[in-house]
Amino acid sequence: MLNSLTTDSQADRTLLLVDDDEAFVKRLARAMEKRGFLPETAQSVAAGRGIALSRPPACAVVDLRLEDGSGLDVVEALRERRPDCRIVVLTGYGAIATAVAAVKIGATDYLAKPADADDVTNALLSRTNTRPPAPKNPMSADRVRWEHIQRIYELCDCNVSETARRLTMHRRTLQRILAKRSPV
Structure with a gap:
């Protein structure tokens, strides 16, 4: 998967993961590191915004609902500091209104949990505007x-x-x- 990254520079492989589920964010960080990314994690809006403003990454995966607020605040900070950042918003509470809000403020994609590392990687690396395939196992x-x-x-x-x-x-x-x- 390393070859699927756009360039060889270290800066283009930086990845911010923001989720308040510590076990999930650690597993995702390990999986994304195996796929050639350089992940940095945060477990709150405040920590995510801090990283976004001080060291804006090339890519980000942000949970929509965090204990201290909305992940959309992190998305806005990322867009402000690095307009070319590829941002995927994750949530366990998928709703059309929140997906629209996330995309309007700059998210590249929106995935419902549980999303695995392959789903996240595909969303981050996708450069086309094609429609995604229907889920193989939709929720009942x-x-x-x-x-x-x-x-x-x-x-x-x-x-x-x-x-x-x-x-x-x-x-x-x-x-x-x-x-x-x-x-x-």
Whole structure:
């Protein structure tokens, strides 16, 4: 995969990975390093912005939702300091509105988690405007529903009653859903 990078200069292989899931970001950094990138990691918006402003990389992978704010703030900082930066936004809560917002402020691509290193590499190195292929294993309707419920639950600060009210669902039904494992 080293040959697929555009140039031989060290600066063109720099990669910023911003995600608050420490285990995920470490695994992705190792995988991307094997693919010829020089990864640097951050686990917050503040740390990501700091790296983006002081040492803007050629490529970046940014999680949309971080504990201290939105990954879109990091995307904006990257665009400000390095307009040619290839940026992929990752999220576990894929939605059309957030994908549009990410692309409008300068993201090159938008991937839903779980995305593997091959997906990320392909998105970073893609230079064409062709449509991506349909996913081989799309999420089931049950999984999409479960993800939506989890997102609303988190937005309500894990308040079951408020979440049930927003979802127009009985509180006990919601509690049963939350107690189950995620569908595949």
